[in-house]
Amino acid sequence: xxxxxxxxxxxxxxxxxxxxxxxxxxxxxxxxxxxxxxxxxxxxxxxxxxxxxxxxxxxxxxxxxxxxxxxxxxxxxxxxxxxxxxxxxxxxxxxxxxxxxxxxxxxxxxxxxxxxxxxxxxxxxxxxxxxxxxxxxxxxxxxxxxxxxxxxxxxxxxxxxxxxxxxxxxxxxxxxxxxxxxxxxx
Amino acid sequence: xxxxxxxxxxxxxxxxxxxxxxxxxxxxxxxxxxxxxxxxxxxxxxxxxxxxxxxxxxxxxxxxxxxxxxxxxxxxxxxxxxxxxxxxxxxxxxxxxxxxxxxxxxxxxxxxxxxxxxxxxxxxxxxxxxxxxxxxxxxxxxxxxxxxxxxxxxxxxxxxxxxxxxxxxxxxxxxxxxxxxxxxxxxxxxxxxxxxxxxxxxxxxxxxxxxxxxxxxxxxxxxxxxxxxxxxxxxxxxxxxxxxxxxxxxxxxxxxxxxxxxxxxxxxxxxxxxxxxxxxxxxxxxxxxxxxxxxxxxxxxxxxxxxxxxxxxxxxxxxxxxxxxxxxxxxxxxxxxxxxxxxxxxxxxxxxxxxxxxxxxxxxxxxxxxxxxxxxxxxxxxxxxxxxxxxxxxxxxxxxxxxxxxxxxxxxxxxxxxxxxxxxxxxxxxxxxxxxxxxxxxxxxxxxxxxxxxxxxxxxxxxxxxxxxxxxxxxxxxxxxxxxxxxxxxxxxxxxxxxxxxxxxxxxxxxxxxxxxxxxxxxxxxxxxxxxxxxxxxxxxxxxxxxxxxxxxxxxxxxxxxxxxxxxxxxxxxxxxxxxxxxxxxxxx
Ligand SMILES: Cc1ncc(C[n+]2csc(CCOP(=O)(O)OP(=O)(O)O)c2C)c(N)n1
Ligand SMILES: [Mg+2]
Numbered sequence: 001x002x003x004x005x006x007x008x009x010x011x012x013x014x015x016x017x018x019x020x021x022x023x024x025x026x027x028x029x030x031x032x033x034x035x036x037x038x039x040x041x042x043x044x045x046x047x048x049x050x051x052x053x054x055x056x057x058x059x060x061x062x063x064x065x066x067x068x069x070x071x072x073x074x075x076x077x078x079x080x081x082x083x084x085x086x087x088x089x090x091x092x093x094x095x096x097x098x099x100x101x102x103x104x105x106x107x108x109x110x111x112x113x114x115x116x117x118x119x120x121x122x123x124x125x126x127x128x129x130x131x132x133x134x135x136x137x138x139x140x141x142x143x144x145x146x147x148x149x150x151x152x153x154x155x156x157x158x159x160x161x162x163x164x165x166x167x168x169x170x171x172x173x174x175x176x177x178x179x180x181x182x183x184x185x186x
Numbered sequence: 187x188x189x190x191x192x193x194x195x196x197x198x199x200x201x202x203x204x205x206x207x208x209x210x211x212x213x214x215x216x217x218x219x220x221x222x223x224x225x226x227x228x229x230x231x232x233x234x235x236x237x238x239x240x241x242x243x244x245x246x247x248x249x250x251x252x253x254x255x256x257x258x259x260x261x262x263x264x265x266x267x268x269x270x271x272x273x274x275x276x277x278x279x280x281x282x283x284x285x286x287x288x289x290x291x292x293x294x295x296x297x298x299x300x301x302x303x304x305x306x307x308x309x310x311x312x313x314x315x316x317x318x319x320x321x322x323x324x325x326x327x328x329x330x331x332x333x334x335x336x337x338x339x340x341x342x343x344x345x346x347x348x349x350x351x352x353x354x355x356x357x358x359x360x361x362x363x364x365x366x367x368x369x370x371x372x373x374x375x376x377x378x379x380x381x382x383x384x385x386x387x388x389x390x391x392x393x394x395x396x397x398x399x400x401x402x403x404x405x406x407x408x409x410x411x412x413x414x415x416x417x418x419x420x421x422x423x424x425x426x427x428x429x430x431x432x433x434x435x436x437x438x439x440x441x442x443x444x445x446x447x448x449x450x451x452x453x454x455x456x457x458x459x460x461x462x463x464x465x466x467x468x469x470x471x472x473x474x475x476x477x478x479x480x481x482x483x484x485x486x487x488x489x490x491x492x493x494x495x496x497x498x499x500x501x502x503x504x505x506x507x508x509x510x511x512x513x514x515x516x517x518x519x520x521x522x523x524x525x526x527x528x529x530x531x532x533x534x535x536x537x538x539x540x541x542x543x544x545x546x547x548x549x550x551x552x553x554x555x556x557x558x559x560x561x562x563x564x565x566x567x568x569x570x571x572x573x574x575x576x577x578x579x580x581x582x583x584x585x586x587x588x589x590x591x592x593x594x595x596x597x598x599x600x601x602x603x604x605x606x607x608x609x610x611x612x613x614x615x616x617x618x619x620x621x622x623x624x625x626x627x628x629x630x631x632x633x634x635x636x637x638x639x640x641x642x643x644x645x646x647x648x649x650x651x652x653x654x655x656x657x658x659x660x661x662x663x664x665x666x667x668x669x670x671x672x673x674x675x676x677x678x679x680x681x682x683x684x685x686x687x688x689x690x691x692x693x694x695x696x697x698x699x700x701x702x703x704x705x706x707x708x709x710x711x712x713x714x715x716x717x718x719x720x721x722x723x724x725x726x727x728x729x730x731x732x733x734x735x736x737x738x739x740x741x742x743x744x745x746x747x748x749x750x751x752x753x754x755x756x757x758x759x760x761x762x763x764x765x766x767x768x769x770x771x772x773x774x775x
Binding site: 096 | 504
């Protein structure tokens, strides 16, 4: 069989290379998904991610409009630019999904996560943990003679950094809420 | 939605029937069981809706698919909880993949028993969530009617698909207020139909200058409705561009049209695939760059600009990046594009097009569908050529099973109109064709309906012959019997060193006796000389026929683009196959 011998782009060029030049770049995006708070809606969203092999770095959900039964799901995900576009389109296809916002591209946004840390220890380690907590503006929400529970709100990076510091000082458990995010400005 | 609910009072079961009537449902395909007895009782007490009792719930769903695909109306199914629902899963997945509108009702254990592993309890909405467009578990009779109307809306709007409503038995018994369709609150789900005019203008500009354009059309044209096919035909004739179609789109442009290149893809024609490979402008109208079409993505149509019209945003830029993605309904977009193109002076690049057609003529001359005929044994291609010749011009509908026979049917039968060709494309479900042919026949009682089948696929839902007999659906079962899982055998020959593992059809029934057992007509034919008479006997018989057409056992289906190969590395016949498929291709399906 003779292959085709056609001059490359003899009349025109596609705007795109068939191979996406950014095809290997992995980006992290924060998506806000507004949904009807009906039974199964979270399963639909999670099932979409697992069924199509997308990643979830973090996911939070709660009803934000009790009268309108609307929930807001905040998903931090990662993938190539093409995959991110797909994720948004696939989310948009789910019937109870009303809006999908990509906070990473729709302008600046604030992202916050709440975490609780249980740190046990005595003596210097205990004092050091409390001192660091102050520096990080973490609150003490429970204490015994041998332990603290700190509460901290911040970016995921800040929470990671605090956890790293607490580890050698007796960190026992962490509970994190996952990211909640809003766009900045009016 | 606190508006006063003023409709008539009735039981949930009665609501199901009333809502179906209000939605214009004429036929329900179903099978009873404990969890849907109240609905069956309501069906018993009325005459407006016909109920077709099947032999297996999978059959009901495929019948509804055949009904839907051949009428453009949603197909409706009613089955019981547990095994009734799980038996419907294959059909739901099939309909989802091929964008067929279905509304499926399942019974469920009463609300107070949900979660207790009750008898015939299954998490139906959980199981079917990934294989429906949407589904609902209705726990309150007052919400039932509204949910059903929503379900019909969701199934039929935008990209169509199957939806499911799971109704616990106590909800069927309880009394509530019925709500008629216009009163029901239809969800925010309102897919965009009109395409962006700036993008459509860009598409038209590209069409004006293109040197080597092609229309690549798909099932979306059929789903958009007959008007879309009409617009497409007008556009093709006016521009003189060549046109090819996917398996799902056959019939939107007539096979007898001179711009028709035949089907494209893995078993598509040489000319269609080389046109796709060599074009400089690809107009994808309602197709989805499926892997059976693209072959190796990295080498897919490397020199073209691409326009993609699709009603589903997630289809755009999913596998192939396109220059002009147009979100909208095919009919609406074609209407705008055609109007714009005419208003701008009906321009095309005539001289370049003439050259393009000259090139296409050379490719056509390869005569890629030719095969070595025989006067001793019936070649499957020959059987289909004769079937085509002897049924030409008749009011004909074709369904298929899945395998080689399906591809040969797509290659050798010509479709002049949309909605005449029902096949399982996306899921490739063996066992689809027989029930689908019954669904088509029930929608079109006077038409000639033929299921082109392979013997192995046909056995998968052969119990539905009972349904065909009971409902006097004279669908013809044209079985190309090669005593092989032919498509599997072909891949084993080409990819697995001719080790034919489990690809024989052993212990086949005597199909003629089987026909007699069902009370219909059986015909066997093994000699090419007898074939025409036998086919005529099948067509003329007033009732279902099982036609056992014994064909060459080792015929391969060509052309073939091996998995993982680009369009221009097509195999045209057995001579081309030596070493053609590498280990990389072998991991693909
Ligand atoms: C339910 C199901 N199981 C398995 C397959 C894989 N498969 C595809 S084609 C085929 C063989 C079909 O044999 P037959 O119906 O006789 O058709 P032929 O290829 O011989 O024409 C098989 C097993 C399938 N498509 N569907
Ligand atoms: Mg076979």
